[in-house]
Amino acid sequence: MASTTPSTLRWGIIATGGISTRFSEDLLVDPSTRDVSDVTHKITAVGSRSVAGAQKFIDKLKASEGVSAWGVKNGVLDDAKPCGSYDDVFADANVDAVYIGTPHTFHHANAKAALLAGKHVLCEKPFTFDLAELDELIAIAKEKKVFLMEAVWTRFHPIAYAVQDVLKSGKLGQVKRMFADFSMNFEPDTRPDDNRMIDPEQGGGSLLDQGPYPSVWCMLALHQHPDNKDKDPQVVSSYQRIYERSGVDAMSHWIVEWKGFAEARCLTDMTASGLSEATAVITCQEADLVIDYPPWRPESFSIVPHSGGEPGSIKEKTTFKHTVHAGGGMHYEADEVARCIRDGKLESSRMPLSESRVTQGWLDAVRKQGNTVLKDRKSTAGN
Template identity: 65%
Template sequence: MSIKPLRWGIISTGGIATKYAQDLLVDPSTREVSDVKHVITAVGSRSVDSANKFIDALKAAKADEGWGWGVKNGGLDNVKGYGSYEEVYADPNVDIVYIGTPHTFHHRNAKDALLAGKHVCCEKPFTLSLEELDELIALAKEKNLFLMEAVWTRFHPIAYKVQEVLKSGKLGKPKRFSADFSSDFKPDQQPDSHRMIDPKLGGGSLLDMGPYPSVWAMLMVHHHPLNKDKTPKVVSSYQSIYKRSGVDASSRWIVEWDGLCLGNLMTDMTTSGFADNTALLQCDKGDLVVENPPYKPSTFHIVPHPQLSDGDLTKRETIHAPVHQGNNGMAYEADECARCIARGEIESKRMPWDESRVVQGWFDTVRNEGGTVLKGKKGTVGQ
């Protein structure tokens, strides 16, 4: 039986959009998938020339580059380059729009795509504020269109393996959680226009890096079988200020899952994180430790508590679960979009709106309790 391809329009031609487009063109069988097919039919940029350069770079894939399979098998045969995003939204050969623009443009871009009748997969953080996100969700419901935040890590093989361990119950009840995404972006060496520096682009560590400690908090604590609190709140937060532009250099926030445990989450753009531990869930019988990097880890450890000498958990165990060879790790979330749309669903069960709302609410709290130039900023809601 032939599979109807999902026709993608790509918004923005930066680094993350490049990786996403490459992954759409990777042979699905290399990740053991046979029920989806992706093609790219439109690319939107600030100029037609820029869009066409993006397309030409994809078409120039070398033999050993995974997306070369899609180039050879029709994945770009009908692609058009446009000098505006609006032309992508209006293209009748586009089913879904991938939005890879800076954070502060997500709401406007996603809203325009939905208003044009297109499904949307939008990069994280979903929006600048919870108000913006709620407006998009309401619009997706009204238009009966699929809408999902592109939290790629949720769909990686390691995410499912980690959750298998936690659902087995062999670690016992969670006691405390911590997660960190710290990386030295050398901000003093970056131009004012850099995405981590410029407030107009949602600069700072919270919005750019915060989705990663948050995704592990959601996967390891929020999804834990013993968790009954579906609306965990930030109970304390702190932001240090990068004085040159007024964005946050680092952010720390504590989340409480009532009746279960506390989670300590941290981002920092001025120093490197600890390679052996990006996320840690400490439980009654042992700990689960996920190695760096938080966005695409390949290894985690089960570490028994030394004081326990009996029972099932007595030896340290290391589990490797990398993404499949040949793709950047974004193909999995694209597959989720294709499956949901094929089933007529407007929301992903793996990446549901309610959980995007939880994390967006954390960011709002941290941002509005801090002292950065983004404090209280509403974005383009209602516009």
């Protein structure tokens, strides 16, 4: 049988902070450890605000141990060029796709420059500061005929598919409502003013940073449910608690309605811990489906009978484990990007732009209904 040569995607990494490090480390993991043989990855450029910063990042990756050492030995970093500006990466002919790992308020400008240079783009969550910025990116990507996706890695995890399979199987009966929470005590008082969770200029607060995670479970469980017909679910109620030191939100709470189908209550909080055994609870006719913490990378969920005496045919609790393969779990979304680009697709059917628009719209609605310093912040769309 003829063996097929895997398609290699050449990445340019923008910014050298925490998440760029984790994403790049996952590009260094042997794809065969997750049963992938059709795509591979290379890092061909790293962009930082200083060339020394980019070089330091590459050097650190080259010293990787554990599962990422495979990529170092197998040439993933061999052509990695340190760039002292993001524009140098966008202009690099050896870069196919750009990964954007800057703070939220820079996503629009950085992604726009990459798209205008003709690069495919994977942009960290939240996609942009507001919907107008996202719409501009989508228009440019369409015009330039390049791929664009929000880096919502959790959607590609084994558990995400497994949860949907259970809901689609119908064994839990009708879906009635859900609750999804990303609370985590970041201890904001201990952080400096320029920390991106605190600083309004970087889009600080819980909503923009944590909000995309409750949305993951809402979209997979409710929005994509075969019984849902409402493709434009709206925020019908919201509340934000102000973090007085910088005026961003410490906590946000909102309800979304899928007309004629179900409602979701969503919560983000950077000042208190979330429930350790339930990051999302999907209430169904026959039992509840409960997804364990953490919201960004859960590895187990349970089907839990309703409380004693309540109707519901399921009487035994069952727990299902779906562990992430070797690495942090960001490689699945990277594989998706590589496959889409290989196949000439301009968006992913697993993380479609229309769904990013829906969840970005929720963030806008909650922010505009609230009273933080970001409430009326000017969009950078058009700039």
